[in-house]
Amino acid sequence: MDIFLTNNLTNKKERFVPRDNKNIGMYVCGPTVYDDPHIGNARPLVVFDILFKLLKNKFDNVSYVRNITDIDDKIIKSSREQKISTKELTDKVTKSFLEDCKYLNCENPTHQPKATEHIDLMIEMTNELIKKGFAYENNRHVYFEVKKFSDYGQLSNKKLEDLIAGSRVEISENKKNSEDFVLWKPSNKDEPFWDSPWGKGRPGWHLECSAMSKKFLGKEFDIHGGGIDLVFPHHENEIAQSRCANQTKVFANYWIHNAFITMSNEKMAKSQGNILKIKNFRKKISGQVIRLALMSAHYKQPLDWNNKLLDNCQSTLDKWYRVYSQDIKSIKLTDEILKPLYEDLNTPGYIANLHQLYEKANMGQNKELFLSACKFIGLLNENKEQWENYKKINASITVTDIESKIDLRNKARANKDYKEADRIRDDLLNKGVLIEDKDGKTLWKFK
Numbered sequence: 001m002d003i004f005l006t007n008n009l010t011n012k013k014e015r016f017v018p019r020d021n022k023n024i025g026m027y028v029c030g031p032t033v034y035d036d037p038h039i040g041n042a043r044p045l046v047v048f049d050i051l052f053k054l055l056k057n058k059f060d061n062v063s064y065v066r067n068i069t070d071i072d073d074k075i076i077k078s079s080r081e082q083k084i085s086t087k088e089l090t091d092k093v094t095k096s097f098l099e100d101c102k103y104l105n106c107e108n109p110t111h112q113p114k115a116t117e118h119i120d121l122m123i124e125m126t127n128e129l130i131k132k133g134f135a136y137e138n139n140r141h142v143y144f145e146v147k148k149f150s151d152y153g154q155l156s157n158k159k160l161e162d163l164i165a166g167s168r169v170e171i172s173e174n175k176k177n178s179e180d181f182v183l184w185k186p187s188n189k190d191e192p193f194w195d196s197p198w199g200k201g202r203p204g205w206h207l208e209c210s211a212m213s214k215k216f217l218g219k220e221f222d223i224h225g226g227g228i229d230l231v232f233p234h235h236e237n238e239i240a241q242s243r244c245a246n247q248t249k250v251f252a253n254y255w256i257h258n259a260f261i262t263m264s265n266e267k268m269a270k271s272q273g274n275i276l277k278i279k280n281f282r283k284k285i286s287g288q289v290i291r292l293a294l295m296s297a298h299y300k301q302p303l304d305w306n307n308k309l310l311d312n313c314q315s316t317l318d319k320w321y322r323v324y325s326q327d328i329k330s331i332k333l334t335d336e337i338l339k340p341l342y343e344d345l346n347t348p349g350y351i352a353n354l355h356q357l358y359e360k361a362n363m364g365q366n367k368e369l370f371l372s373a374c375k376f377i378g379l380l381n382e383n384k385e386q387w388e389n390y391k392k393i394n395a396s397i398t399v400t401d402i403e404s405k406i407d408l409r410n411k412a413r414a415n416k417d418y419k420e421a422d423r424i425r426d427d428l429l430n431k432g433v434l435i436e437d438k439d440g441k442t443l444w445k446f447k
């Protein structure tokens with residue numbers, strides 16, 4: 001059976017045909033390690049983990065590369081605010097990110113390169129682009145000259161004349177044209193720097209991925225992935241740099257992007273102030289629940305994150321753990337079972353099948369099949385005891401309980417019964433739940 005994927009380069013669902021059956025390459029943009037990852041960041045981790053598993057099931061040699069961006073303006077800003085070095089900050093956040101990956105039961109990619117360990121390759125690529133006439137230096141900055149690359153805008157369907165400066169594109173008087181983007185920029189005093197032909201400075205973010213994907217996967221490879229917000233300018237710029245520096249017609253053949261996570265239909269993003277950090281879930285909810293919740297919508301669809309979703313996933317797993325058994329051997333899954341995943345990673349379809357397999361397993365039929373199918377997508381990886389332990393922690397209060405107590409408290413406050421409101425707040429605090437009133441809303445988190 002063939003794998004089908006929605007390719008953003010063509011806007012079509014396409015049969016996946018590898019460049020070389022014996023050598024599959026996938027590059028996914030990893031985190032900029034300036035702050036702990038939130039649930040929105042967790043989605044690509046799980047989506048591409050499933051794609052990695054599926055590719056490995058079909059092909060022998062799959063290389064999955066996910067970078068760590070450990071030099072960036074946001075990192076410099078955040079390290080200043082925290083009064084620590086950029087190295088201290090990026091080490092701390094990288095550690096927390098890797099713990100999150102483990103908590104979500106994501107396999108390690110084949111390579112996890114750090115940007116700061118590949119600066120020489122970025123300088124080399126910048127030199128190459130200048131030599132070939134695609135980039136220019138001005139006042140210690142180096143820019144890519146967008147109009148020199150006629151295919152620019154193909155991925156994001158943008159026309160050159162409509163281009164406006166993207167979120168991470170700096171406005172600068174050093175540029176020839178406003179759409180040009182930075183490859184190299186000088187570092188100010190107290191900022192990390194590397195020596196280059198253009199003075200002490202650092203690479204632009206887009207260049208990092210172009211240089212690292214080339215090192216580990218070559219000039220052309222199969223799949224490039226990331227969140228939908230990376231299409232423009234980041235991925236568009238990666239394509240421009242890589243194709244011009246390497247003089248190829250193709251960079252990656254398939255561009256796969258996952259949709260956002262929303263909360264009350266608003267995108268979850270740090271800039272929106274509505275983020276839920278993954279690490280805050282770790283002590284209270286099993287990573288299995290979070291993982292199942294992240295798989296509950298197709299990756300191309302927005303996923304609304306709410307407590308009801310978590311409650312549903314918790315009770316599904318509770319049920320499934322009833323037939324869990326440690327000594328059952330894993331069996332190889334047939335194409336029929338895996339079919340929804342082969343069809344553009346249809347995780348909700350696969351989960352629907354798991355429900356059916358569970359019904360049979362619960363009556364003593366084909367338990368191995370059910371458990372193997374769960375394990376294939378990274379579920380039921382904890383043993384029963386670990387699962388029960390999480391439940392014990394959770395038993396003191398459920399998410400639904402929390403919400404209804406907050407409702408009661410808000411009613412009490414509306415009735416000016418502040419004594420009752422405070423009593424409810426303290427009660428929640430005793431159960432490990434902190435609440436905060438902000439902009440007319442009550443937010444809560446586990447201590």
Ligand SMILES: [Zn+2]
Pocket residue numbers: 028029030209234238
């Ligand atoms: Zn990237």
